[in-house]
Amino acid sequence: MAVFLELLVNGISVGAVYALIALGFVVIFKATEVVNFTHASLLLAGGYVIARLHPLVGFWAALAAGIAAAALVGALVEFLILRRAHVGSRGVLAIVTIGVDILLTTELTRRIGTEVLALGDPWGDRVLRLGPITVAETRVVALAVAAALIVAFLLAFKFTGWGVAMRATAEDAETAALMGVRLGRVSLSAWAVAGALAAVAAMFLCVFPTPGLDRGTAAAAMKAFPAAILGGLDSTTGALAGGLIVGVTETLMSGYQSELAFLGRGIGDAAPFLVMIVILLLRPSGLFGTKEPARV
């Protein structure tokens, strides 16, 4: 039972981090209808900046710089590439983002090389004992920070002018423009916010028990794709649910690896995608994909 609880807490924590990534993904989709495959490299960029800067300026300043850098890279990708790529279809734009992702990831992995870069975080490998279970401090912090960021994000989405502009654009971009919403700004801010969230996620994906940032980190970020998709690409609630489902499934499957040996090794990594496929078969628009309450 203790094992199960430990796995569950870890799963929720990892899931909350995936949710941060998925949230950025969903925000970009809502604002621009583009499926953003650049997300993994934004994350890698944020993590890389933190890893390189922390010996020079300390962890917290490096974290701030990493967040700013990822936001900037996101904004630049939007401003320099997507805004100018006036190809009609969203599908083609998605492929453009794959191209950008490959470029960025190639450059970053070349710089990382075969190293495993530590992020210099203050939590180290300390663990917390909560009754019968033992959890890494990093996991607890990740859960708390991710939850706080998600709440702040959802409040902003619901109550600020930025959030209203975002939702109006998501629903009907032309009409939003008729209200005086500057679509370019909406799209730019979506990419910047997504980049910033990805950098925070990068930090939590690279601290204990993970040894650090390496060329495989981008692959870990890929697990946020099934999270976003199974939740419903245009739903913030879906991103949260999707993140948690993926995190918990993955952690439980890996934790009970030996019991599940008949499914083959590495089932933990494949599980998120299996869950996604099953959910999409049952609900093609994802768990929380939109259904209009419209009456005409």
Add this chain to the structure above:
Amino acid sequence: MSGEAGPASGGPGKRGLEVVGLEVRYGPVRALRGVHLAVPRGAVAAVLGANGAGKTTLLRAVSGTLRFHRGAITSGTVSFGGSRLDGAQAAAVVRRGVVQVPEGRRVFGRMTVAENLRAGALGVPGRRAAAARERVLELFPVLAERAHQRAGLLSGGEQQMLAIGRALMAGPSLLLLDEPTLGLAPLMAARIADTVRQINAQGTSVLLVEQNAAMALALAERAYVLEVGEVTLSGPAADLAASDEVRRRYLGVGAPDTDRPVGTDPGAADGHQSHERHERTRLARWTA
């Protein structure tokens, strides 16, 4: 209904909307050709025309939304208050005080009524929004009652009120209305017409696109008839309402009394008898 000067026609030097020699294309399709039109400050102008005549295209050209339909102004100019609007982004047009209520209402169905109104004020400074909100809720009390309901659940008439209220949140000097009474029951259509009159009385000029010619001609001082992308008739609304051409094609042939435009005084057209003859001869020439 008669004079050029509405209750708040702005200063003498302030120019309204001026469309000159406008041509619009959607790729190879030419949707408008050589369109001239003017809406002086404080005035209501109407544009009539059959389906596909180019009415919506004209409004898109003014509001800067042609690009959403892969259309473009290929010649001519659009200006408001003396400064050019053609080439401007939609948001910039809103900041100049020209706001469009789109065809088919297009309320944000997943957002609440209050949020829709808030969205309407996104293009203008925050402090102006509070005052605009009060004015809108006074004009449409039902929107206050439904403030926290999802806009998608409102009736068609309520959605139209919301769409107009939302546009008024930006405090426009010129309101562009695209078929506001389409699909509404006569009573609701008459209410919308009343509202347009009220909005105009408070100093906002209106460019009204309508297939309900009777209503439009009753509201407007000047009217334009678009046919296949060209203005084929234009003149004082009362004259157009009295012309055989318009009566036959847009008001339906019938006894003059039953066809009288909603809200007009039966004697209103009398003062224009002399004009009418003049217009008729022009009409004949234009439609030849």
